Amino acid sequence: MAVINFNNYSITKANYNEVDSFVKPQDNEIHIQSKFDFKIIDNDSESKTVVLWFNVEDSDNLPFRINVEISGEFKYDKGQDHNDSGFDGFRANALAILYPYLRNVVSQLTLLSNKFPSFILPTVNMYAVVQKHDEAVGLIKEE
Secondary structure (H helix, E strand, C coil): CCEEEEEEEEEEEEEEECCCCCCCCCCCCCCCEEEEEEEEEEECCCCCEEEEEEEEECCCCCCEEEEEEEHHHHHHHCCHHHCCCCCCHHHHHHHHHHHHHHHHHHHHHHHHCCCCCCCCCCCHHHHHHHHHHHHHCCCCCCC
C-alpha cells in the first residue's frame, strides 16, 4: 500500500471558445500565455481532493480561449507515511498523478475544434510548482 492512493478524477469545468479576431502570424508561431494552478481540499484526515486548472484567456493573438478544471480524489494512509510528512509532503506526487489527465482534456478539447492543431501542455516539474505556490501564498520565503 502507498502513502497516497489515487481513487478517481472528474472534469469539473471545460470551456473552449474560438477567437473571431485571430489572425495567424506570418511565422506560424503562436505564443500562449497560460495559467496553471492547484488547490487541495481537506475532506477529512484521510481523504483529499486535488483541483487542477489551466486557462488561456488573456490574448487576442490566440486562436482560442480555454479554461479546464479537473479534480482528483486521493486517500492518505498515515500508517504508510514513515517520515510523518502528512499529505502536504506528497502534494507534488498527487499533482504529478493528476496532471496527465488535465493534459489529455486540454489536448482533446483543442483537437475537437477541428480547426487548429491539438494544444499539448508541456511536462511540468510538480515540485517546482508546489514550491512556487508555497512562495506565492507565503508559506516559504524566496532565497
